Structure formats: C-alpha cells, structure tokens
Amino acid sequence: MRPIDFATPTSVEDALRRFDAGTAYLAGGTTLVDLMKLDVLTPDKVLDIDRLPLRGVHPRRDALHIAALERMSDVAAHRTVVQDYPVLSQALLLSASGQLRNMASIGGNLLQRTRCSYFRDITSACNKREPGSGCPAREGVNRGHAILGTSESCVATHASDLAVALVALDASVVLTGREGSRTVRLDDFYRVPGDTPHVENQLRPGEILTEVIVPSLHWARRSTYLKVRDRQSYEFALTSAAVAVDLRGRTVRDVRIAVGGVATKPWRLPHVEQALLGQPLRESAVVRAVEHAADGALPLPYNKFKPALLRRTLARALTSLAN
Ligand code: SF4
Numbered sequence: 001m002r003p004i005d006f007a008t009p010t011s012v013e014d015a016l017r018r019f020d021a022g023t024a025y026l027a028g029g030t031t032l033v034d035l036m037k038l039d040v041l042t043p044d045k046v047l048d049i050d051r052l053p054l055r056g057v058h059p060r061r062d063a064l065h066i067a068a069l070e071r072m073s074d075v076a077a078h079r080t081v082v083q084d085y086p087v088l089s090q091a092l093l094l095s096a097s098g099q100l101r102n103m104a105s106i107g108g109n110l111l112q113r114t115r116c117s118y119f120r121d122i123t124s125a126c127n128k129r130e131p132g133s134g135c136p137a138r139e140g141v142n143r144g145h146a147i148l149g150t151s152e153s154c155v156a157t158h159a160s161d162l163a164v165a166l167v168a169l170d171a172s173v174v175l176t177g178r179e180g181s182r183t184v185r186l187d188d189f190y191r192v193p194g195d196t197p198h199v200e201n202q203l204r205p206g207e208i209l210t211e212v213i214v215p216s217l218h219w220a221r222r223s224t225y226l227k228v229r230d231r232q233s234y235e236f237a238l239t240s241a242a243v244a245v246d247l248r249g250r251t252v253r254d255v256r257i258a259v260g261g262v263a264t265k266p267w268r269l270p271h272v273e274q275a276l277l278g279q280p281l282r283e284s285a286v287v288r289a290v291e292h293a294a295d296g297a298l299p300l301p302y303n304k305f306k307p308a309l310l311r312r313t314l315a316r317a318l319t320s321l322a323n
C-alpha cells in the first residue's frame with residue numbers, strides 16, 4: 001500500500017496553486033485510475049478537479065467552445081454538435097463504451113495515454129514509460145501500432161477518436177497555468193515521439209487543459225467519422241478517418257481530412273486534400289486521390305495491412321458524404 005495525498009481544489013487557481021512535482025489531476029478517472037491500479041502511474045498527490053466549473057458546450061458566432069470537464073456523452077448528444085459537427089458526435093459515440101462516455105471528460109479524452117500493451121505492463125521495457133529502456137513493440141505484438149510518425153524509440157498510436165475529428169476541424173485547446181492561459185492548435189499540441197516518446201504534448205507541468213475551441217465551419221455539417229476495428233464496440237481503431245467536405249454540386253470546393261489508428265498522433269493528410277480539390281466526389285476520383293494517403297508509412301511485421309486498409313477507410317468515408 002502506498003499513501004497518496006488527496007485533495008479537492010475549489011477553483012482552477014486553487015488547483016494550480018496546490019500542484020507540485022509528483023501530482024496528478026483527476027477528472028473522470030477513466031484513464032488515471034486504471035493506470036494507477038497497474039502501477040504505470042504512481043503520483044504522490046492526486047487533485048480531484050472534477051467539480052471545477054469547467055462545464056458546458058457554448059456555440060458562439062466564431063467558434064464552438066467546449067469546456068474541458070464536459071462529459072463525452074453530453075457533448076456527443078448536444079444539439080449543435082449533432083447538427084453542425086456530426087464528425088465530432090460520431091467520433092465520440094464510437095469511442096469506449098456507454099458507461100465510460102458517461103464518466104470520461106473531454107479534456108481527459110484528449111490527454112489519454114496510449115493503449116500499447118507494453119506501456120501498460122510494468123514488467124516490460126517501454127521508452128515511453130521508462131525512457132531509454134527500449135521498445136519491445138517494434139519486434140513484438142504490433143498489429144495495432146502506428147505506421148506513420150514513428151521513430152526507432154516508439155511506434156505507439158494515439159488512442160483518441162475525438163482528437164482525430166478535432167484535428168480535422170482545426171480545433172485548438174486552451175491550456176491554463178499559473179502564468180495565465182495560452183491557446184494551441186491541437187495539431188501542434190501533440191508531438192511525434194522522436195527520441196523522447198515520454199514527452200507526448202505541449203502541456204507544461206501543472207497546466208490544466210481547460211477548453212476546446214472549434215472554429216466555425218458552416219460546411220462541417222457534411223462531415224463524418226469512420227472507424228474500422230476488430231469488433232463493433234469498446235475497441236480502439238485499426239484505422240479511422242475524419243472528413244468534412246464542402247461541395248458545389250458534385251465538385252469538391254474544400255475538404256478536411258485527418259486519420260487515426262495509424263499514426264503516433266492524429267494525422268492530417270494535406271496532400272490528399274489538395275488532390276481532391278476541384279474533383280467530383282465520385283468513387284473513381286476519390287480512389288485516385290487517396291492513392292497516396294499512406295505515403296511514407298513504415299509498416300511493422302504484423303500491421304502490413306494498414307496502408308491498404310487506411311486507403312479504403314478514407315475512400316469509404318469520403319464517398320459516404322457524396323449524397
Ligand atoms: Fe513503449 Fe511506445 Fe514501444 Fe509501446 S511502442 S513499448 S509505448 S515505446
């Protein structure tokens with residue numbers, strides 16, 4: 001038994017003031033508690049921030065503002081999200097299980113750790129958990145691992161479906177620390193592993209992710225999230241695609257694409273977006289455009305199927321928006 005200090009701050013300022021080395025913030029608890037039970041995370045102090053006033057979905061003229069402690073299920077069911085940003089609602093509803101979505105917060109979802117089984121097993125080496133110890137996934141069980149954005153040090157995928165949809169929509173996160181708040185594009189927030197896979201994002205010690213901002217995009221009504229996985233419930237993506245398309249007639253006027261399950265962070269595909277501009281949203285044109293979706297991929301021994309599956313996932317997501 002290891003003693004842990006536990007406190008319930010009453011405000012964001014109070015939480016920031018109480019934070020010191022060895023502290024973990026607790027929100028919905030669906031990641032932190034799991035990892036503490038496995039001894040993967042061993043904080044000396046836990047600050048329960050779940051009751052801080054960081055709730056609500058606020059549609060404004062220029063952007064949709066989602067407070068970080070809003071529950072996944074509440075955001076998925078919010079009328080504006082369902083009507084104007086279906087890609088977000090669908091990504092949330094295809095995540096985890098109903099019980100987990102009722103507990104898990106939006107901020108926690110974006111900050112969740114990888115599902116790499118070696119990371120979650122403290123008897124295994126893992127550069128992300130213990131820098132310099134090695135990456136057994138490269139030669140081991142790697143069917144679900146990444147093929148894009150990888151390094152010699154780490155090949156773990158980013159697990160969040162919501163993050164993929166938000167990156168496609170060019171969303172930002174607000175990070176609040178003792179020095180104030182700063183806004184960072186979510187695409188820039190996440191880091192590829194390089195030789196420091198334990199540094200996963202731009203969050204500074206003590207900072208709290210307080211809000212997600214999704215810029216208004218009227219044509220995001222024509223958007224979708226397609227997730228391919230081994231079973232239809234409570235499973236992480238082998239591949240996924242978040243797409244939004246602006247059409248004039250059948251012609252693509254603008255498009256946003258991000259993919260998941262294949263990369264070490266949510267992965268934008270600007271060259272595929274470019275290839276689709278001015279094209280008819282028909283199967284033949286889409287298949288041509290997605291041909292290079294997996295360019296640069298470095299498949300591992302057990303996930304050589306992923307480049308082809310990624311192309312097919314993306315083509316299906318795009319063509320589903322034609323009507
Ligand atoms: Fe650890 Fe990353 Fe290797 Fe998994 S892929 S064992 S998380 S270093």
